[in-house]
Amino acid sequence: VQLVESGGGLVQPGGSLRLSCAASGFTFSYYDMSWVRQAPGKGLEWVSYISDGGGTIQYAGSVKGRFSISRDNAKKSLYLEMNSLRAEDTAVYYCARTIKGWELHFDYWGQGTLVTVSS
Amino acid sequence: DIQMTQSPSSLSASVGDRVTIGCRASQSINSYVNWYQQIPGKAPKLLIYAASSLQSGVPSRFSGSGSGTDFTLTIRSLQPEDFGTYYCQQSYITPYTFGQGTKLEIK
Numbered sequence: 682v683q684l685v686e687s688g689g690g691l692v693q694p695g696g697s698l699r700l701s702c703a704a705s706g707f708t709f710s711y712y713d714m715s716w717v718r719q720a721p722g723k724g725l726e727w728v729s730y731i732s733d734g735g736g737t738i739q740y741a742g743s744v745k746g747r748f749s750i751s752r753d754n755a756k757k758s759l760y761l762e763m764n765s766l767r768a769e770d771t772a773v774y775y776c777a778r779t780i781k782g783w784e785l786h787f788d789y790w791g792q793g794t795l796v797t798v799s800s
Numbered sequence: 801d802i803q804m805t806q807s808p809s810s811l812s813a814s815v816g817d818r819v820t821i822g823c824r825a826s827q828s829i830n831s832y833v834n835w836y837q838q839i840p841g842k843a844p845k846l847l848i849y850a851a852s853s854l855q856s857g858v859p860s861r862f863s864g865s866g867s868g869t870d871f872t873l874t875i876r877s878l879q880p881e882d883f884g885t886y887y888c889q890q891s892y893i894t895p896y897t898f899g900q901g902t903k904l905e906i907k
Contacts, residue, residue: 717844725836725844725887727896741895742801775843784850785891786834790843 682707682789684776689794696766696798702759702776702791710734710754713779715787716761718772718796726772729761730779744770766798802826802890814826814907819875821902823888830870832892832907837874838883838901847886848873880906 688700688705716728729750730739738750749762759776773795777787802884803826813819823833838846846855848864853869861876875882883906890898 724901725838725889725898727889727894727898730894739894764878780849784832785896786846786849786889787836787844788846788849788855790845792843 682778684778684789684791686774686776686791686794689774689796691797692766693800694767694798697762698763698766698796699795700763700774700776700794702761704757704759704778707778711750713781713785714752714759715777715779716750716759716774717777717787717790718770718774719793720769720772723772728774731759732781737751741769763796766796768798770796771798772796781790801895802829802892804888804890804895804897804899805893806886806888806902808902809900810849812905812907813878815878815880817878819878819882819904821873821888823866823870823871823873823899824867825890825892829890829892831867832890833864833866833871834889834891835862835886837882837889838890844887847887850898856860878906882906 683705685703715730731750747765751760773793775793776791778789803824805824807822833851835848838844885901885903
């Protein structure tokens with residue numbers, strides 16, 4: 682299992698950015714996926730979830746209305762469109778394979794991509 | 801949102817020690833708790849899911865217990881590679897929240 686995030690960088694407050702996560706080593710279309718972020722020196726914060734077919738999507742309150750999760754199963758890729766970015770969105774963003782049965786957990790994580798929101 | 805509170809925030813232990821990390825949920829969450837280890841500069845790694853199920857490939861010295869509001873991660877015989885920060889996480893309801901982390905140092 683390999684997850685490789687890309688698309689991070691420096692963006693001004695109010696700006697936009699699109700993160701990507703390329704998956705390999707497993708059948709991507711069979712698995713739910715999530716984004717989790719970690720501000721510098723801080724703990725982990727779940728951001729968003731998408732089901733295997735894309736039919737179920739959930740967001741943390743802190744990003745709802747500003748971020749949009751999507752996936753392209755043919756390209757084995759997960760995306761996070763981030764708009765109206767704020768300084769508090771500065772973080773390393775991880776994509777995580779998500780196992781959802783009667784409970785949910787994140788069993789594989791990418792190495793992360795750093796998003797810095799600053800003027 | 802469900803708050804997950806870990807204790808202690810940090811600890812130092814010796815190789816071979818038995819280490820226990822606690823996690824308390826702000827409301828009952830059945831067994832919907834997972835545990836992760838994060839080494840500095842690396843992504844988190846899943847250790848325990850559903851409170852007590854050992855993730856494939858994780859050494860058996862790691863174990864989890866608890867239900868309701870109180871949960872425990874135990875490392876039976878601490879090894880040098882066990883340093884890092886440990887996080888609990890609830891999956892009972894969104895938003896899926898994490899504890900603040902417990903930083904484990906090896907003496």
